[in-house]
Amino acid sequence: MFTPEQVQTITTQLARKQDRTQLVELDGTPLIVKRLEAPLKHWGYPVLNTLARLLGQPMLRAVPAPGGSEAQAIEVARLRALAAAGVSVPEVLHVTPEWFALSFLGANSVDQLLRQQPQKAEEYWKNGLQAILELHRLGQTASQCFARNMIAHEGKISFIDFEDDPSKVMPLAAAQARDWLLYLHSTAYILHMDRQAIAQIYLDYLLQDDVAVQREVKRAASAFSWLRILPKERKPWGRDVVSVQAAAQVLHIVVKLMRQQSR
Known part of the structure; x- marks a missing residue:
């Protein structure tokens, strides 16, 4: 977890840009910070689910991505569970109601x-x-x-x-x-x-x-x-x-x- 001073440093950096996902620097270390996004509405979910049923393809089922605090909670929980299982994922470093910070793994996708x-x-x-x-x-x-x-x-x-x-x-x-x-x-x-x-x-x-x-x-x-x-x-x-x-x-x-x- 970060100190109050470190949280303020990140908050100040986030205020400079509106990007939802930002690369920020904290004490000389690059981090990824993800803000909340607005809750999402997916009108196409029923269509996808019907198509999945008709074609017998469960993988076509709509996977809810709710946005907002619910999406942040899902991502934080999944990252921690995957890390515990031995999967290579970013480390969750700090979580606030407005954003969470992850270790930066580089830019080479x-x-x-x-x-x-x-x-x-x-x-x-x-x-x-x-x-x-x-x-x-x-x-x-x-x-x-x-x-x-x-x-x-x-x-x-x-x-x-x-x-x-x-x-x-x-x-x-x-x-x-x-x-x-x-x-x-x-x-x-x-x-x-x-x-x-x-x-x-x-x-x-x-x-x-x-x-x-x-x-x-x-x-x-x-x-x-x-x-x-x-x-x-x-x-x-x-x-x-x-x-x-x-x-x-x-x-x-x-x-x-x-x-x-x-x-």
Whole structure:
């Protein structure tokens, strides 16, 4: 916990900018401070939940991200629980009703590394896959397992951003399968690699996870692989379309490889 003087120092720094998440310095040490955000309203939750039920895909269920003090409480609790389980996450240093402070793990997300160092992208991408596998072996799941929420530092991958808890609204196997799919969705379109090679590497790591998780990923891949027909060009369609197309193309190959191995 911080002293009153340290709390005042952070409060003064926060007042200089309106950004919700800020990098601040305290006694020469960089910290991440996250303010409360306004409580959120998600009118699309019923639609997502209906879609999940109709398609038989529990991982599509809406994961409530309430915002406000409730979201802060969720994130603080999850960070502490994950750390206790052995997951590499930021340390919670101080909590107030208006903000909380975390240790700073650096600015090198897997997303940034894939973009900035394409010659080493395969290595960085595999590191992310290994981190997901180790997370699951500890019986845990991420919240939003996008490459931007995975920080590379000190030779390991750490996870950030835990304002919701997927395991509260779906089985753990579905939440962990969701991790695999979100990571692929956020990276496949960045990788300058043959799709067949991406699929094989992806499957090599997936097959080391629990059988129930593998089954959930295969079910989702079979349901969504048709999205590979979407346009591949970013302009004029935008990043969202091409990221879904690339992930679906890889998933289509993954399904075929899994079928071949089951014969």
